[in-house]
Amino acid sequence: MGKHVITLMVNGESHRLEIEPRAHLADVLREELALTGTHIGCEHGVCGACTIRVDGAITRACLLLAVQAEGAVIETIEGLSDSGEISDLQDAFRQRNALQCGYCTPAMLITAQELLLHNPTPDRATIRDHISGNYCRCTGYQAIVDAVETVAQARQTAGERS
Amino acid sequence: MTDPLSPLDRPNSYIGRTVPRPNLERLVEGRGTYVSDMTLPRMGHVVFVRSPYAHARILDIDTTAAKQCAGVIAVVTGAELAEQCSPWVGVLSHLKGLKSAPQHAMAIDRACWQGEAVCAVVAATRAQAEDAAEQVQVQYQELEPVTDMRTALEPHIPLIHPELGDNLAFERSLDAGEVDKAFAEADAVAEAEFVFGRHTGVTLEARAILADWNPGERRLTVYQGTQAPHMMQNIFAKHLALEEAQVRVVCKDVGGSFGIKVHVYADEMATAALSKRLKRPVKFVADRIESFVTDIHARDHVCKGRIAVKQDGTITAFAIDDLTGIGPYSMYPRTSAIEANQVVNLVGGPYQTRNYRARTRVVFQNKNVMCQYRAVGHPIACSVTEGLVDLAARAIGMDPLAIRTKNLILDDAYPTDSPSGLKFEALSHHASLAKLKQMMDYDGLRAEQKRLRQQGIYRGIGIASFIEVTNPSAAFYGVGGARISSQDGVSVRMDATGAIIVQTSLTEQGQGSEALTAQVVASALGVALDKVRVILGDTDNTPYGGGTWASRGAGIGGEAAWQAGKALRMNILKVAGTILQTVPETLDIDQGVVIDKETGRERIGLDEVARITYFRPDTLPADFQAELLVTRHYVPRQYPFAFTNGIQGSWLEVDTETGFITLLNHWCVEDCGTIINPQLVDEQIRGGVVQGLGAALFEHCRYDESGQLTNGTMADYLVPMASEMPDIEVGHVVSPTLESELGAKGAGEAGTAGAAAAVANAVNDALDPFDVTITEIPLTPSVVLKALNQRRS
Numbered sequence: 040m041g042k043h044v045i046t047l048m049v050n051g052e053s054h055r056l057e058i059e060p061r062a063h064l065a066d067v068l069r070e071e072l073a074l075t076g077t078h079i080g081c082e083h084g085v086c087g088a089c090t091i092r093v094d095g096a097i098t099r100a101c102l103l104l105a106v107q108a109e110g111a112v113i114e115t116i117e118g119l120s121d122s123g124e125i126s127d128l129q130d131a132f133r134q135r136n137a138l139q140c141g142y143c144t145p146a147m148l149i150t151a152q153e154l155l156l157h158n159p160t161p162d163r164a165t166i167r168d169h170i171s172g173n174y175c176r177c178t179g180y181q182a183i184v185d186a187v188e189t190v191a192q193a194r195q196t197a198g199e200r201s
Numbered sequence: 202m203t204d205p206l207s208p209l210d211r212p213n214s215y216i217g218r219t220v221p222r223p224n225l226e227r228l229v230e231g232r233g234t235y236v237s238d239m240t241l242p243r244m245g246h247v248v249f250v251r252s253p254y255a256h257a258r259i260l261d262i263d264t265t266a267a268k269q270c271a272g273v274i275a276v277v278t279g280a281e282l283a284e285q286c287s288p289w290v291g292v293l294s295h296l297k298g299l300k301s302a303p304q305h306a307m308a309i310d311r312a313c314w315q316g317e318a319v320c321a322v323v324a325a326t327r328a329q330a331e332d333a334a335e336q337v338q339v340q341y342q343e344l345e346p347v348t349d350m351r352t353a354l355e356p357h358i359p360l361i362h363p364e365l366g367d368n369l370a371f372e373r374s375l376d377a378g379e380v381d382k383a384f385a386e387a388d389a390v391a392e393a394e395f396v397f398g399r400h401t402g403v404t405l406e407a408r409a410i411l412a413d414w415n416p417g418e419r420r421l422t423v424y425q426g427t428q429a430p431h432m433m434q435n436i437f438a439k440h441l442a443l444e445e446a447q448v449r450v451v452c453k454d455v456g457g458s459f460g461i462k463v464h465v466y467a468d469e470m471a472t473a474a475l476s477k478r479l480k481r482p483v484k485f486v487a488d489r490i491e492s493f494v495t496d497i498h499a500r501d502h503v504c505k506g507r508i509a510v511k512q513d514g515t516i517t518a519f520a521i522d523d524l525t526g527i528g529p530y531s532m533y534p535r536t537s538a539i540e541a542n543q544v545v546n547l548v549g550g551p552y553q554t555r556n557y558r559a560r561t562r563v564v565f566q567n568k569n570v571m572c573q574y575r576a577v578g579h580p581i582a583c584s585v586t587e588g589l590v591d592l593a594a595r596a597i598g599m600d601p602l603a604i605r606t607k608n609l610i611l612d613d614a615y616p617t618d619s620p621s622g623l624k625f626e627a628l629s630h631h632a633s634l635a636k637l638k639q640m641m642d643y644d645g646l647r648a649e650q651k652r653l654r655q656q657g658i659y660r661g662i663g664i665a666s667f668i669e670v671t672n673p674s675a676a677f678y679g680v681g682g683a684r685i686s687s688q689d690g691v692s693v694r695m696d697a698t699g700a701i702i703v704q705t706s707l708t709e710q711g712q713g714s715e716a717l718t719a720q721v722v723a724s725a726l727g728v729a730l731d732k733v734r735v736i737l738g739d740t741d742n743t744p745y746g747g748g749t750w751a752s753r754g755a756g757i758g759g760e761a762a763w764q765a766g767k768a769l770r771m772n773i774l775k776v777a778g779t780i781l782q783t784v785p786e787t788l789d790i791d792q793g794v795v796i797d798k799e800t801g802r803e804r805i806g807l808d809e810v811a812r813i814t815y816f817r818p819d820t821l822p823a824d825f826q827a828e829l830l831v832t833r834h835y836v837p838r839q840y841p842f843a844f845t846n847g848i849q850g851s852w853l854e855v856d857t858e859t860g861f862i863t864l865l866n867h868w869c870v871e872d873c874g875t876i877i878n879p880q881l882v883d884e885q886i887r888g889g890v891v892q893g894l895g896a897a898l899f900e901h902c903r904y905d906e907s908g909q910l911t912n913g914t915m916a917d918y919l920v921p922m923a924s925e926m927p928d929i930e931v932g933h934v935v936s937p938t939l940e941s942e943l944g945a946k947g948a949g950e951a952g953t954a955g956a957a958a959a960v961a962n963a964v965n966d967a968l969d970p971f972d973v974t975i976t977e978i979p980l981t982p983s984v985v986l987k988a989l990n991q992r993r994s
Binding site: 088 | 231888
């Protein structure tokens with residue numbers, strides 16, 4: 040199968056890659072760039088484990104061919120961790136034990152961050168609705184909702200102070 | 202020396218405190234190491250060609266074209282791989298009469314379920330292996346499949362394994378007390394057939410294994426998402442003709458287990474065998490459809506139940522006749538008879554009546570294998586028992602809480618036992634029920650229910666009491682001949698800076714084994730939690746032990762950690778006593794400093810004790826040798842299982858037009874003895890409840906008559922997602938086991954044990970005005986509507 044040469048901008052770094060056109064972005068991130076924080080659960084867009092940010096919007100990396108992502112700004116859990124953008128969410132998840140096995144967690148965090156960026160004061164039902172495309176088998180979701188709610192309130196309080 | 206301080210009142214004890222798990226930073230940052238993430242030099246990826254038929258003879262496998270494909274390292278058939286891997290039979294001697302047939306790593310002459318591997322393709326990349334697998338030509342001759350467990354034993358049905366004589370894998374009967382007399386003298390008898398859908402674990406990370414046979418070392422290193430590394434070490438050695446010492450099993454991060462990852466899977470054995478055959482690392486990661494057709498399934502029971510009751514509410518007998526289909530083989534090495542056996546053991550378990558009759562039959566069928574999944578047997582037993590109790594209450598016009606109050610074993614009746622022979626040390630059914638009643642405002646909900654019914658809104662309350670098997674001793678597997686340790690070991694050492702390193706035979710899949718071990722050791726020693734590092738999941742680097750399954754981590758591994766921590770404290774104090782020229786018994790350790798026990802005065806830091814021990818032993822007496830590494834083991838002996846108990850409540854609404862069920866609230870009160878970390882226990886309960894709710898409402902492996910799984914994707918097999926799950930309130934009653942010093946029992950399966958029963962009872966309570974009783978899960982809208990429509994017409 041012929042390969043395509045593409046350039047991907049991932050977490051602020053430019054990568055020139057030779058890939059098969061059929062390769063989806065989650066596989067390319069994991070296998071070509073060793074960004075294994077993007078997890079794979081179902082590979083047809085249902086479980087949400089491969090959620091990343093593409094041009095600022097959350098995206099299922101398993102539903103996007105890597106060749107389609109050329110020129111896009113791609114952010115994964117590794118980049119968001121290094122930049123500190125979601126450190127409060129990460130700390131809240133840890134304090135609240137909002138993860139057990141941790142496999143859904145990177146995607147859950149990225150999904151939660153998107154909600155809080157667009158709706159800084161979500162109620163619990165809104166949080167549940169927003170993360171309802173991310174499957175977690177361990178927690179039963181309540182701890183995740185608690186953690187996201189806590190961060191929303193903390194960010195509000197911090198925003199009012201500044 | 203006996204220690205006068207209990208675990209709970211050691212100075213600055215972490216027992217009973219919510220502290221964050223020590224291993225979470227790497228997971229929230231995406232820096233975990235799951236087997237799916239791993240690569241090794243020269244690694245090949247294996248993809249399996251799987252039988253598309255439930256039952257078929259394999260006439261020919263033509264691998265010529267596949268072998269020509271780009272990147273292919275090897276194409277190996279079942280017959281060829283049998284040279285590396287011997288077959289197994291999933292039986293245990295204490296399950297009398299259990300039979301099964303030899304199972305190979307890959308099918309040789311005959312495939313017995315849709316999804317059974319028949320040929321392996323190993324290539325440089327997964328994609329190349331998948332491409333080549335499409336080129337493998339397998340000629341099948343379809344055989345008549347046995348799919349319906351209800352007819353599997355009928356004479357005209359073909360035998361899956363003719364050499365076994367019939368399709369009956371296991372049968373157990375029990376008759377205790379005077380059942381016939383109780384039914385004859387009952388004021389009311391209620392009966393129902395309870396139907397449980399087959400479902401599965403759906404771990405978010407699929408099963409994954411990376412096997413690395415290094416001929417230079419003559420060692421096999423297996424990186425595997427497993428709950429029981431030492432069990433797997435034995436199995437790999439046994440079937441790959443190696444000594445156990447030649448096998449190392451490493452278990453890093455695991456993306457969910459729930460019992461799914463405690464079994465021996467044929468394709469994982471094949472992966473290890475391929476590594477040995479090809480002399481290079483081979484990796485297998487199941488994709489989602491492979492998970493659905495090969496991860497063990499569970500439940501799939503049809504259980505007829507009867508209950509006898511007097512007009513005053515006294516329950517006088519339970520009787521059940523249970524049937525389950527387990528697929529074509531009993532799983533290895535834990536067997537597929539345990540769930541049915543548990544059903545017989547557990548039905549009626551919370552109640553006082555001594556009259557109990559049970560039969561279970563376990564039959565073979567050409568569907569995916571079934572085996573132990575979270576709360577093994579408990580949801581069946583609980584749903585049958587609690588469904589029958591509600592039917593009895595309805596038959597005599599009694600309130601569901603009142604009939605339970607009347608019949609649950611009294612809290613002061615312990616120790617006692619059950620008609621099936623279970624030994625109960627200390628349970629708290631009545632205290633738990635009282636707490637649940639108060640938490641859920643039972644009377645308030647009844648009033649609200651009545652008020653809303655007048656508006657055409659149908660809400661229901663469901664109650665489910667349960668008992669839970671935890672802390673299993675050798676009675677579970679060891680006595681039946683399985684080399685599965687019921688004992689755990691913990692080594693604790695102090696290094697040269699005073700830091701503490703712990704090695705435990707427990708494993709971690711998110712439950713908190715690492716956290717509880719660190720908390721227990723820090724408390725036993727008297728050091729800060731951040732001074733303790735826990736190593737687990739590596740047969741080369743931990744004591745031998747069972748691992749994490751059957752709600753055993755805190756109760757067994759936790760006690761071993763406590764004993765090891767205490768022993769190291771004594772050894773440290775011997776060094777300190779020598780340095781300080783005082784009696785060790787007058788000293789203690791608090792916050793990493795040796796103190797006078799009486800006054801609390803600080804004497805010497807552990808860093809200084811360590812420095813002298815390792816670097817200036819010349820300053821210690823010549824006849825004194827410091828020992829700053831100790832190992833302790835623990836296994837329960839007095840009670841075969843530490844039974845726990847609990848009770849759940851459900852409050853939900855049924856839309857009688859659409860059949861949709863909306864969960865409004867859910868409560869669980871449980872008693873796991875000493876609680877080491879309240880937050881972790883609560884989250885085990887909540888996660889377990891939601892797994893039970895999934896079974897109650899959504900989850901079902903749907904097979905057609907030909908044995909084809911018709912919903913093997915996550916779009917078709919529904920799991921609980923955040924938006925349809927309620928918040929769950931958790932309460933506790935604490936009855937420690939006196940068998941261990943820590944007093945901890947298990948909590949991992951309580952949530953799953955009773956959730957479906959509570960929901961089913963709530964649905965029937967909601968539909969009471971329609972005189973509808975549904976005893977089938979999952980309670981999908983179509984099941985609800987069908988029942989309502991039958992009644993309406």
